[in-house]
Amino acid sequence: MVMGWHNWGVRILVVDDEQRLARSIGRGLEAEGFDVDVVHDGLDGLWRAREGSYAAIVLDIMLPGMNGYEVCRTLRAEDNWTPILLLTAKDGEYDEAEGFELGADDYLRKPFSHVVLTARLRALARRSSGAPALVLRVGELALDPGTRRCTRGDSVVELTPREHAVLESLMRRAPDVVPKQDLLDEVWGIDFEGDPNIVEVYVGYLRRKIDKPFAVNAVRTVRGVGYQVVES
Amino acid sequence: MVMGWHNWGVRILVVDDEQRLARSIGRGLEAEGFDVDVVHDGLDGLWRAREGSYAAIVLDIMLPGMNGYEVCRTLRAEDNWTPILLLTAKDGEYDEAEGFELGADDYLRKPFSHVVLTARLRALARRSSGAPALVLRVGELALDPGTRRCTRGDSVVELTPREHAVLESLMRRAPDVVPKQDLLDEVWGIDFEGDPNIVEVYVGYLRRKIDKPFAVNAVRTVRGVGYQVVES
DNA sequence: TCGACAGCTGAGAGAGCTCTCAGGTGTCCT
DNA sequence: AGGACACCTGAGAGCTCTCTCAGCTGTCGA
Incomplete structure (x- = not known):
């Protein structure tokens, strides 16, 4: 990873x-x-x-x-x-x-x-x-938090800052399941007061970009808990 | 500087x-x-x-x-x-x-x-x-290109990315006058094809934020040439 | 003084990003 | 089978940022 x-x-x-x-x-x-x-x-x-x-x-x-x-x-x-x-x-x-x-x-x-x-x-x-920069990798997904660049296989995926933050949270903990509340805390901050549904919305945006164009899904829903990024 | x-x-x-x-x-x-x-x-x-x-x-x-x-x-x-x-x-x-x-x-x-x-x-x-980060300073103006943070005296000034780029170009060469065409090349890229008036527009935006609230102006127009940042 | 030109600025279009909301879909349990 | 609940998603509002445009102002030289 x-x-x-x-x-x-x-x-x-x-x-x-x-x-x-x-x-x-x-x-x-x-x-x-x-x-x-x-x-x-x-x-x-x-x-x-x-x-x-x-x-x-x-x-x-x-x-x-x-x-x-x-x-x-x-x-x-x-x-x-x-x-x-x-x-x-x-x-x-x-x-x-x-x-x-x-x-x-x-x-x-x-x-x-x-x-x-x-x-x-x-x-x-x-x-x-003086340590080198890192790149997160899960299967064919790669994410560089420094340059904010994401690729799946040979394709470059353009992500907005929010989308990037969600994916980064998921990939840092892969292959663990990340609870929805944790995503909310980590990406939106612990005192976010809006609709928690925002997590689902952003996972949806991510899937459109990193799953829809491919045969196998990288983002999985774990009902009642949260989401996880799996090898693909 | x-x-x-x-x-x-x-x-x-x-x-x-x-x-x-x-x-x-x-x-x-x-x-x-x-x-x-x-x-x-x-x-x-x-x-x-x-x-x-x-x-x-x-x-x-x-x-x-x-x-x-x-x-x-x-x-x-x-x-x-x-x-x-x-x-x-x-x-x-x-x-x-x-x-x-x-x-x-x-x-x-x-x-x-x-x-x-x-x-x-x-x-x-x-x-x-392993060299340290730098902060640009001209008089009471300070700009940190790394964290993208700008202050004048005791006030924090919020800049958009474009505004920051313009100010950075000006401050890096201060106290020299920076020709308008150089700003266009450095900030918008050498093959920008829009209206060069954009430079004046963005200098205007900058002035609203870093000059208008203060007694002395930091950004000076040099007619027929370009702009410069001066000690204030 | 007046014309010409450089520079300034307000209005607004267009695009992207974030977030809300409401209704639809799917899943699980009884 | 049916209800409850989790999840998904399309529509759209609001905001910011960027850039264009047109008309205005100020300056300089003839």
Whole structure:
């Protein structure tokens, strides 16, 4: 499925005091093969970061103890250049521009999709570790999350960003069945409030593009659970 | 203007037999600070590539001598993993999916915008050299081509992809004046056939976002020539 | 001062993407 | 067999982005 790639031994620090979100991020990154440490307090985060062996840090702005800006500024002042991905609230209570000046490498506005977070984080972690890009493969299906390119056999399949995110979620876990709720969480974010039917709609779009033109179906429905991508 | 960044000594090989296009690519990459070698024949390209000191290779599919696929496949078979960016014609005479399987790291469909090419190429070259990402700065304006984020002073400015490309072209050459035709070539591609007035339209959009809300203008018109970004 | 031309901008068409909704289809259990 | 429920899908609304066009404004030179 995943070729020439491993994240084992790559450590990520997550600093976020929203328990549910932090757990969700942690679980997702562990599923990616990262070693994840989660702390809920700014000062804890700073101490951990100083230990120094993280490939990247996911840092919320709003934190008890010491806020994300200060953690970021302090680390940079100490000449610690571990890549930092800042999480900012959309209400703009804190100033997004500031993070830019403080030495954050990337930032993400809440609420964000899990797929986007891991994509950005992989890019950051790769930058510091120099590991090669990866291509997801399941049978004759191939998906390159970096260049956002998808092929089935000899055909190139054009995907919209949403379609790509859904397929990526499915392929990362193949051949496992991915529950519908997980897709919703990972692609639309844990606080999506629309019609969950959107998952079915997007699976439908995907099938039109990667199944309809071919003899064998790659996307299977597992009734009452979710979907899976199978070898074809 | 550009901080903590240099591409000097980073060599790029361009293999393309369309003279005009190859020259345009070469000029653009040299303006970026890359050392560029251009050859127009597949076999030449292969020999050059074997010399081995390139950070990345831009490789057209359609070539006299030996086509791009074969060059790519041969290099990989020889265990040469220099990052390759394939250029494919949009008419699909050659199969895009094939490049994927042959070990190309990225590919771009013609006609492409110069800004997109250099962005992808920088990503590839950085991957192999491990250099840090860069942020363009002119006065209080900052633009991160990697994360596509723009700020002026303390404000975050949301840009569409086209707007970003225009601003990036301007900022990369700041404080020089960028001729209107250069913007057209770099952002819309050398074979854009629409109304050149599009440049004025997009500069207008940019000004609405990065000048109107502020006291001092960052984008200046140089009548009869083009535009420039100045310190503000 | 006035004409010519460069540049500016508002209006709007067209395309693509996302999401909602409602009605249809299929499956499973009793 | 029939009902309940999961899933599928076509239609279409709303939005953003891109680009065209036409008319306006400002500038420069004669």
